[in-house]
Amino acid sequence: MRDLRPLTVDRVPDLAGDFALCTFWQTVPHNGHVLARAPEEVLRDWVHEVTADWGPPGRIAYVDGMPAGNVLLAPARHVPRLAAFPTAPSDPSTLMLLTVRVNADQQGRGLRKVLVQAAVKEALRHRVRAIDVIAARPLAVSRHPCVLEAAFLENVGFRVTRDHPVYPRLRLDLRTVVTVREEAAAAVRKVLAKVPGLRPVPDTRPDGVTPARTAHRP
Incomplete structure (x- = not known):
């Protein structure tokens, strides 16, 4: 059974899984020097800082109650390592998948x-x-194992927005994602509207919008 939970300070140890705790994106290059602070301490401070400014910076996946994976994301202003990449965004508010x-x-x-x-x-919530x-x-x-491979990202919908032979920056346009989802829902409604014995009934959402859906006539 899968369960996705927000990344909180208390859940930082669950980021490790099969790996050591990764502080790659949360730190600047060490130039050969050993990091003076423990990785868990660095991550706890980072999670606290991002949460206070923006919100929980990721999700942890649990399978049968055990940590099985995680995803990290945060505004560029909270990602010090970006300064080391030539394709880093100039806007500090850019949301980065880490x-x-x-x-x-x-696997x-x-x-x-x-x-x-x-x-x-x-x-989308933000x-x-x-x-x-x-x-x-x-x-x-x-x-570095904490840098995602371009091929995987392109397979899930990301596209190159600033090219580079080694470290390109890719982007997932969420307006396209929302449009595709809405078009799919509209297509389903169109098909159901042709089914005899079905009629639209109101379906109130939390935002107060009441789009039509279908239900059997009594």
């Missing part, structure tokens, strides 16, 4: 796509128009 990680026993089960979908839902991500192409010989 990483999507799943445990080895969940090939679709959990990575589920986590990307969770990031999309979070972005009324964000797009999600950007710095990705790595095969030429990135020493790709």
